Amino acid sequence: DGIYRSTPDGKIITANPALVKMLGYDSEDELKQLNISTDLYINPADRDLFISRILEKGDLKDIELNLKKKDGSKITVLENSYPVYDSDGKISYFEGTLIDITSRKNAEEALRESENRYHTLVETIQDGLSLFDLQGRLNYFNRRKRDMLGYENDAELMQVNTFDLIHPDDRGMAVELFEEILNKGSLRNKEIRILRKDGSWFWAELSANII
Numbered sequence: 001d002g003i004y005r006s007t008p009d010g011k012i013i014t015a016n017p018a019l020v021k022m023l024g025y026d027s028e029d030e031l032k033q034l035n036i037s038t039d040l041y042i043n044p045a046d047r048d049l050f051i052s053r054i055l056e057k058g059d060l061k062d063i064e065l066n067l068k069k070k071d072g073s074k075i076t077v078l079e080n081s082y083p084v085y086d087s088d089g090k091i092s093y094f095e096g097t098l099i100d101i102t103s104r105k106n107a108e109e110a111l112r113e114s115e116n117r118y119h120t121l122v123e124t125i126q127d128g129l130s131l132f133d134l135q136g137r138l139n140y141f142n143r144r145k146r147d148m149l150g151y152e153n154d155a156e157l158m159q160v161n162t163f164d165l166i167h168p169d170d171r172g173m174a175v176e177l178f179e180e181i182l183n184k185g186s187l188r189n190k191e192i193r194i195l196r197k198d199g200s201w202f203w204a205e206l207s208a209n210i211i
Contacts, residue, residue, distance in 0.1 A: 002077075002098035005084075008091050010036040010047060022077075022100050024069035042066040042074060054083055054094065064101070076105045128204075131211070136162040150196040167193035167201050177206070185210050 002019025006012050015031045023040070025031050034040060037047035046065065054060055059082035067075050081096030122129050128145030132138045138158055149165065151157040166174045170193050181187045187208045194204045 002100075003096075004098070005093045005095050006036060007093055008051065012036065013093055019098060022075070022098065023067065024071055024073075040067050042068055050081075054081060058082065060096070065098075067098075074102075075100060076102045130162065132162045136164070138162060148196075148202075149194070150198055150200075165195050167195055169193070181208050181210060 002022045003014075003016040004012060004019055005014045012031045012034065015028050017028075020026075020028055020031060023031065037044040041047050043066070050060070050065075053063075059080075061080050063079045063081075065077050065079050067077055069075055077098040078101050079096055079098050081094050083091045084093050084095055086092040122142045123144075125142070126144060128142065128148045130138055130141035130145050138160070141154075141157060146154065146157050149157065151160075163171070163174065174192060177187060177190055177192070187206065190206045192204055192206050193201045195201050
């Protein structure tokens with residue numbers, strides 16, 4: 001963890017080697033020459049916000065903060081800080097720690113982007129896709145699946161058991177297909193008749209995987 005002491009007017013008094021390295025500087029003395037607001041904060045106004053929050057609450061715990069390193073690149077840190085007062089009751093300096101969480105934030109952003117791509121994909125493909133448990137209870141389905149079955153809203157279809165969507169004359173075959181999925185872990189391109197909400201039916205090509 002980076003450990004520091006800084007003055008209310010934005011100067012670093014002390015910084016441990018971890019903080020010097022975290023911010024990409026060569027020495028503690030180099031950090032001491034900086035103005036925290038303009039040289040370290042991505043948004044200089046955040047420094048004033050930091051001061052006001054710490055005066056209001058007495059300390060700061062696990063606050064996410066965007067800083068810039070010596071080379072100008074952005075780093076996201078988790079800050080904990082509190083004021084130290086002198087004998088007159090004035091703030092002598094702030095003392096705190098910074099934890100580098102840049103890698104975690106980048107991973108979270110990559111995950112959000114991946115989930116967005118996945119969601120876009122499954123909601124725009126022309127195949128009906130759904131997730132359901134071993135009892136046939138739906139956990140998820142895409143818009144195409146709902147429209148294919150003739151349901152007007154998600155809540156209505158969510159109450160329908162997947163196995164009840166199979167045409168009565170094909171339910172014996174469906175049991176065999178389900179056993180095949182359980183034994184082999186997947187099923188590919190099996191034809192089966194599926195019921196719509198209005199009672200009509202259509203032929204569907206079924207593929208499935210166990211998750």
